[in-house]
Amino acid sequence: MANHKHIAHDLLTQAHPAPLAASIFVDKVLHKPLHLRPTSPDPTSQDARAKRRIQRLRKKEKWQRRLKVKPLSAKEKRDSGIYEIPDAAKKYEIYVPLHTMWVGYMWEILGMKMDKKAFVTANSAGSKLASADFHGAEVTIVRSRCVGMVGLAGIVVRDTKFTFQIITNKNELKTIPKKHTIFRFEIPQPESTQSLNEEEATTEAKKEGNVNLVFELHGSQFENRAPDRATKKFKQRNMKDL
Numbered sequence: 001m002a003n004h005k006h007i008a009h010d011l012l013t014q015a016h017p018a019p020l021a022a023s024i025f026v027d028k029v030l031h032k033p034l035h036l037r038p039t040s041p042d043p044t045s046q047d048a049r050a051k052r053r054i055q056r057l058r059k060k061e062k063w064q065r066r067l068k069v070k071p072l073s074a075k076e077k078r079d080s081g082i083y084e085i086p087d088a089a090k091k092y093e094i095y096v097p098l099h100t101m102w103v104g105y106m107w108e109i110l111g112m113k114m115d116k117k118a119f120v121t122a123n124s125a126g127s128k129l130a131s132a133d134f135h136g137a138e139v140t141i142v143r144s145r146c147v148g149m150v151g152l153a154g155i156v157v158r159d160t161k162f163t164f165q166i167i168t169n170k171n172e173l174k175t176i177p178k179k180h181t182i183f184r185f186e187i188p189q190p191e192s193t194q195s196l197n198e199e200e201a202t203t204e205a206k207k208e209g210n211v212n213l214v215f216e217l218h219g220s221q222f223e224n225r226a227p228d229r230a231t232k233k234f235k236q237r238n239m240k241d242l
Helices: 007-015 018-030 048-067 074-080 092-109 122-130 190-194 198-208 226-231
Strands: 138-144 153-159 163-167 173-177 181-187 213-218
Touching: 007 018, 092 153, 092 163, 092 181, 173 181
Parallel strands: none
Antiparallel strands: 138 153, 138 181, 153 163, 163 173, 181 213
C-alpha cells in the first residue's frame, strides 16, 4: 500500500528538521481539535414543516420586540400634560383629607402613635423627617429670596425635585422653588385633626398637655424627588446656610 504523505507534512519538513516537523504535524494537524456547533440543526434532518415553524417563531419574536412600549421622554410628558392639575381639582377642600392622612403618617413614622409622650430630637427623628414624603403637608413660607412668597401657606399637592406645588385656602395653585426657601410645617395631634370643633380640640390638648410639633424645612437641602429621598441615607453635617 502506497504511503501518501500529507501536504502539510511536506511543507513542515522544508521549514524544520524532520523530527521537529513530525512532532508539529502530529500535534497541530493530526490531533487538532475540531470545534463543532452541536446546537446547529442538521439541514438534512429538517423537513419543510419544521423550517416553516422556525421562520414563523422568529417572525413573531421580531414583531413582539417592535410592540414593546417605550417610556415617555421628559418632553413628551410635558407636552401631554399628565402632571398638570386640572382647574376642577384646584380646590383646597379636596386636599384637606390628604392632609389628615399625612398627619397620621408623620405620627406613625415618628413613633408617636404608640407613645404620645415620646421625646422628638434631631438625632432620633432627623433622618426620618429628612426622608419623609411631604405630599399632603401644610407648609408656610417663612423665608425666601422672593419677598412676595413670604407668608404663603397651603397643602403640598406635588413634590418635585426643585419645587413644591401648593394649594392655598384661596384655591390657588402656587409653585414655590425649594432653593433659598425655608418652609415651616406643623404636625398636630391626630385627635385634633379628626375633631370638628377646633376650639374644643385645642382646649382638650392643653388639658392633656399635648403640644403640636413645629419644624422648619430648608428647601435647598431637599432638592430631590420624594422616591429618591425615601431611599437616600442622610448624614449629619454642618451647613453654611443654617
